[in-house]
Amino acid sequence: PTMKTTAALLLALVATSASAFSPASPPFFIGTATTAARPVSTALNVAIDTSDIKNGLTVEIDGDPWKVLSFSIMKQARGAAKTTIKFKNLKRGNTLENTYRSGEKFETAMIEKKPAQYTYPDENGNMFFMDMETFEETMVEAKVVEDVEKWIDEGMEVNLVYFKGDVIEVVVPQTMTYTIAETEPGVKGNTAQGVTKPAVLSCGATVTVPGYLAEG
Numbered sequence: 001p002t003m004k005t006t007a008a009l010l011l012a013l014v015a016t017s018a019s020a021f022s023p024a025s026p027p028f029f030i031g032t033a034t035t036a037a038r039p040v041s042t043a044l045n046v047a048i049d050t051s052d053i054k055n056g057l058t059v060e061i062d063g064d065p066w067k068v069l070s071f072s073i074m075k076q077a078r079g080a081a082k083t084t085i086k087f088k089n090l091k092r093g094n095t096l097e098n099t100y101r102s103g104e105k106f107e108t109a110m111i112e113k114k115p116a117q118y119t120y121p122d123e124n125g126n127m128f129f130m131d132m133e134t135f136e137e138t139m140v141e142a143k144v145v146e147d148v149e150k151w152i153d154e155g156m157e158v159n160l161v162y163f164k165g166d167v168i169e170v171v172v173p174q175t176m177t178y179t180i181a182e183t184e185p186g187v188k189g190n191t192a193q194g195v196t197k198p199a200v201l202s203c204g205a206t207v208t209v210p211g212y213l214a215e216g
Contacts, residue, residue: 046108050083050100058090058163060109065090065163090161090168093143112162113171118152127152127170129160140167148172150205178202180215 048059057068066087075081080102087096116129116138125142127149138160144167145152151172152158161169183199195211 048106048108049103050085050106051103053083053085053106058109058111058161059087059106061087061106064092065109065111065168066096067169069095090144090163091166093146109163111168113159114162116158116160118154118156118158125149129158129170132157138167140170144168145170151176151203153178153203156203178205180209180213183209183213183215185214 053068053071055068055070058065059068060066067090069086069088071083071085073081073083082099082101083104084097084099087098088094089096115132117132119128119130119137121127122139127140127142127145129138129140130136131138140160142149148170152170153176156172156176158173159171160167161171178201180199181202184197196208197211198206199209199213200206
């Protein structure tokens with residue numbers, strides 16, 4: 001063989017040997033994960049301003065956690081823009097709407113999300129959840145879950161949001177499958193657009209569904 005061919009063979013052998021000692025690539029799986037997401041924390045005292053505001057963000061104001069429900073930016077012909085923000089106090093449940101000058105500062109709240117499974121309610125409307133990692137049971141007060149209670153089904157996995165050791169919010173999955181528990185009988189063959197009817201889901205919520213859907 002020529003010198004160039006010998007060099008090429010040597011390079012190929014070196015590359016093959018090196019790959020044998022490199023870390024193996026993690027396997028890829030196709031399907032739906034059955035484990036809940038691990039806890040996620042946000043850092044305390046992270047300074048942000050009005051340009052960082054987004055729906056769902058939780059900031060700390062006067063020692064309380066306030067979640068951004070909505071916001072709007074008003075540009076002015078003269079002067080800086082103003083941002084109007086609607087907050088919800090996640091400890092007390094009240095809402096507040098304030099207008100801020102562009103660039104005003106906030107601090108993110110230190111929150112921790114833990115996966116949990118809904119187990120049962122009590123006679124006062126409080127809900128009990130089992131920690132998916134420690135299997136300990138946590139009671140969440142009725143006022144904390146009132147916004148999402150109707151969507152929580154038996155055995156559902158959710159995220160409990162903690163602030164300074166207290167549960168301040170229950171986050172349900174963005175997409176879920178429910179069974180129609182109660183609705184009026186559909187007319188056979190009626191698939192016309194715009195025909196709807198009320199239906200009670202397995203979680204207890206009442207929604208509007210297409211007219212041809214049946215129970216089950």
